[in-house]
């Protein structure tokens with residue numbers, strides 16, 4: 191069945207997910223706040239800044255008018271950086287009176303409030319306008335999805351029917367979607383792997399090899415699991431696509447903006463130069479700030495996150511941060527307390 195779906199955010203990921211929906215026969219209305227980009231998508235069928243060389247299918251239309259974007263739609267996909275989520279939710283609230291299935295594909299935690307994205311959505315959009323909230327997350331670089339390369343991802347919602355609806359909207363021969371009821375675990379895994387990817391990039395920038403990368407991925411997974419379990423997530427979620435899967439794809443790929451940002455930091459770039467240099471959102475920076483304080487407030491030990499926080503926000507020299515991480519006292523590798531079991 192063909193649906194009318196509104197996608198908010200015309201960056202790399204919003205455009206790539208629009209292409210998946212268009213390939214599945216849906217009509218996509220893409221919202222962008224950039225007038226040049228709207229013309230480029232509608233007239234040239236390209237989005238050169240965010241997805242160079244990719245042809246945008248004709249069934250994707252782009253608009254800068256939120257009222258027009260939401261006309262006749264009951265399904266909205268949010269794909270803007272975490273810091274823009276509240277603003278676009280406010281715009282949605284004033285431009286529709288129809289209850290919506292709201293899917294989000296963004297990965298972050300808000301500094302200050304420590305809120306996950308689904309929590310921000312529910313705070314900003316009145317209850318009567320929210321039918322369901324579904325998270326779409328997993329190991330999925332926009333660059334590869336837009337080339338129709340095999341990708342697996344998770345659709346998470348507390349309402350299984352809503353997760354299955356989203357699964358059916360996106361599933362096709364190159365895009366395989368699994369459902370998961372654990373919205374907390376899926377959102378945390380997707381957000382915090384960006385911190386670990388920054389660390390993997392830093393190690394590469396410093397000239398370290400695969401041993402350091404493997405250490406970060408596995409010990410990063412341990413601290414994500416520790417935090418997640420404290421927050422009520424299912425530990426098995428972190429062994430899945432949105433845990434270890436997204437860690438692998440982000441910590442080992444030059445497509446990752448977080449990895450590339452870390453690489454530049456390891457090579458000596460100043461933090462504020464890095465996002466400018468990449469020209470796209472590096473979610474891990476703000477999420478490091480949020481996760482560091484969240485972990486402290488919950489009494490959860492997250493040594494890698496702490497080290498990256500000290501480098502990003504307290505000016506600690508990267509070599510010293512690595513030395514301090516390696517020089518901690520010895521401990522057991524596996525602790526059942528990490529899984530919320532005592």
Ligand SMILES: NC(=O)C1=CN([C@@H]2O[C@H](COP(=O)(O)OP(=O)(O)OC[C@H]3O[C@@H](n4cnc5c(N)ncnc54)[C@H](OP(=O)(O)O)[C@@H]3O)[C@@H](O)[C@H]2O)C=CC1
Nearest residue numbers: 199200201202203204224269270274296297331332470471
């Ligand atoms: N890229 C990827 O492969 C993946 C990304 N994600 C996640 O998706 C989210 C978006 O990432 P991505 O698309 O890559 O980021 P990009 O930096 O590629 O693009 C972000 C887009 O959001 C737009 N935007 C920013 N603020 C607003 C606003 N207030 N209203 C409307 N549009 C806005 C930007 O517009 P402009 O630049 O014109 O201001 C830009 O088009 C992030 O949370 C990311 O972690 C998840 C999985 C894969």
Ligand SMILES: O=C(CO)COP(=O)(O)O
Nearest residue numbers: 328329330331446447448
């Ligand atoms: O989340 C991603 C892949 O799953 C993309 O990561 P980056 O934001 O680091 O590019």
